[in-house]
Amino acid sequence: MGFLTRFFKSHAAVQQLPAGSLTVNRDGRVVTSTIASGYPQGLLRDIVRDVLLLFRQAREAQMPLAEFSIHFASLRITAREMRGGAVIFLSPHTVPTTPSQPDRL
Amino acid sequence: MESHHKILILDDEAAWLEVNREILSQLPSKPEIRTVNTGTRAVALLDAEPFRLLICDLKMPKMDGLQVLSIVRRRFPELRTVVLTALEDEEFRSRAYALGVDLFWLKTDIQQNPQMFLDCVESLLGRDMETGFRGIQSKSLMDIIQMECLSRSSAVLRITRGPLVARLWIQEGELIDAEAEGARGEAAFRRILAWKSGTFENLSAEPKRERTIFKSVNALLLESAQNIDEAANPTGPESVEEADHRKTIWKLALVAREGAEFVVASSTERQNEVDAWGTQCAGQLAAWTRRVAEVAKRLSDRLEAGPLLYVVGDSVERQVLLLPRDEKSYLVAWPPDAPADQLFEKTKKLVASWDS
Numbered sequence: 001m002g003f004l005t006r007f008f009k010s011h012a013a014v015q016q017l018p019a020g021s022l023t024v025n026r027d028g029r030v031v032t033s034t035i036a037s038g039y040p041q042g043l044l045r046d047i048v049r050d051v052l053l054l055f056r057q058a059r060e061a062q063m064p065l066a067e068f069s070i071h072f073a074s075l076r077i078t079a080r081e082m083r084g085g086a087v088i089f090l091s092p093h094t095v096p097t098t099p100s101q102p103d104r105l
Numbered sequence: 106m107e108s109h110h111k112i113l114i115l116d117d118e119a120a121w122l123e124v125n126r127e128i129l130s131q132l133p134s135k136p137e138i139r140t141v142n143t144g145t146r147a148v149a150l151l152d153a154e155p156f157r158l159l160i161c162d163l164k165m166p167k168m169d170g171l172q173v174l175s176i177v178r179r180r181f182p183e184l185r186t187v188v189l190t191a192l193e194d195e196e197f198r199s200r201a202y203a204l205g206v207d208l209f210w211l212k213t214d215i216q217q218n219p220q221m222f223l224d225c226v227e228s229l230l231g232r233d234m235e236t237g238f239r240g241i242q243s244k245s246l247m248d249i250i251q252m253e254c255l256s257r258s259s260a261v262l263r264i265t266r267g268p269l270v271a272r273l274w275i276q277e278g279e280l281i282d283a284e285a286e287g288a289r290g291e292a293a294f295r296r297i298l299a300w301k302s303g304t305f306e307n308l309s310a311e312p313k314r315e316r317t318i319f320k321s322v323n324a325l326l327l328e329s330a331q332n333i334d335e336a337a338n339p340t341g342p343e344s345v346e347e348a349d350h351r352k353t354i355w356k357l358a359l360v361a362r363e364g365a366e367f368v369v370a371s372s373t374e375r376q377n378e379v380d381a382w383g384t385q386c387a388g389q390l391a392a393w394t395r396r397v398a399e400v401a402k403r404l405s406d407r408l409e410a411g412p413l414l415y416v417v418g419d420s421v422e423r424q425v426l427l428l429p430r431d432e433k434s435y436l437v438a439w440p441p442d443a444p445a446d447q448l449f450e451k452t453k454k455l456v457a458s459w460d461s
Contacts, residue, residue: 017409050400053396053400057392057396060393062389063389063390063393063420064420065420066419066420066421068417068418068419069417070404071414071417072408072412072414073412073414074410075410075411
């Protein structure tokens with residue numbers, strides 16, 4: 001065992017993509033969540049902050065949005081506006097889920 | 106061009122009139138500067154003497170600046186106008202530009218950067234505006250027509266190009282009649298579209314005007330784009346002005362053909378580089394587009410979610426799709442009933458054609 005640890009040093013675990021949903025109020029406080037409790041809370045706070053920021057900035061740009069989805073190569077963040085707060089869905093996708101999945105630009 | 110242009114400054118604060126006079130006395134062209142403190146006097150003076158430029162405050166007793174500008178735009182369409190105000194509300198900026206002012210400046214900005222203000226005023230004094238349509242800054246005639254139609258407004262647009270005068274009748278966002286060079290209806294509209302420069306003013310609506318145009322503006326613009334393409338001489342050299350005109354019509358035709366509501370293309374690096382069609386809020390939308398790109402990049406890095414592919418948004422009025430491509434981000438709006446599963450492909454197609 002000592003031989004193995006000497007040659008195969010442990011690496012930090014690969015960060016998992018968040019999956020599930022969370023509801024936040026207008027102050028950005030998480031009300032309900034189905035995201036794994038082990039997922040870093042700091043990252044969830046980043047998502048919540050940016051989602052609420054984008055809703056607010058869309059309103060300021062005279063384009064109030066009821067819903068938006070940010071499509072990354074391996075994660076989709078969908079947010080639905082709820083009286084100043086939001087319900088946020090985090091859907092990782094490592095393989096195309098539908099034939100019409102867009103190609104990477 | 107006159108050897109010394111005349112500038113009229115309108116402000117109800119005597120102290121500010123003096124400050125302004127002092128700043129403007131540094132203009133290289135040494136214009137004659139006159140001041141007045143009421144809108145009524147300003148209009149009377151403009152009636153009596155030719156001026157090149159009016160610098161106008163907004164918040165004034167009795168007749169406010171927007172009222173003065175509204176009168177000035179109708180009675181003196183050749184006069185350049187600058188709004189100089191302490192009101193920082195964006196609504197006033199929009200309303201002033203809608204009235205056709207050439208520049209909108211905040212008084213605080215002038216105190217911070219007087220040289221830039223002087224450069225802008227000097228540019229306005231010297232500009233003969235040989236190309237483009239005066240009335241709304243940096244807007245083509247197609248922009249103006251589309252803005253009127255999008256806002257579902259009713260108005261008569263009077264367009265002047267040297268000795269030529271044309272009119273367009275718009276009723277609740279629909280073009281109903283046109284008159285130009287002895288022609289009427291669609292033929293007149295096509296002639297107007299061929300004009301590359303001119304001055305326009307917005308007259309009161311004439312709801313009882315007989316309707317002679319039954320096609321949509323977009324359909325007419327598409328036809329005009331086709332005609333211009335066919336008429337273009339591929340062998341002869343094309344001037345920059347002609348090329349810009351043709352490109353503008355072509356882009357409009359593209360947006361109309363694809364059924365998009367507007368397109369805003371903004372550079373991710375250079376904030377001022379915005380190319381937009383079909384919206385009056387290009388600057389704000391470009392700013393939002395850049396913010397989304399910043400947020401997406403930050404989230405992508407933090408979550409290790411890979412590069413941003415696109416962002417899609419929904420509202421009651423429209424659907425929007427933001428597509429990053431090379432060094433630009435494109436925000437394309439589609440009608441609310443457009444099939445959601447086709448938006449990405451349609452946007453990709455439109456964007457691919459946009460800069461080609």
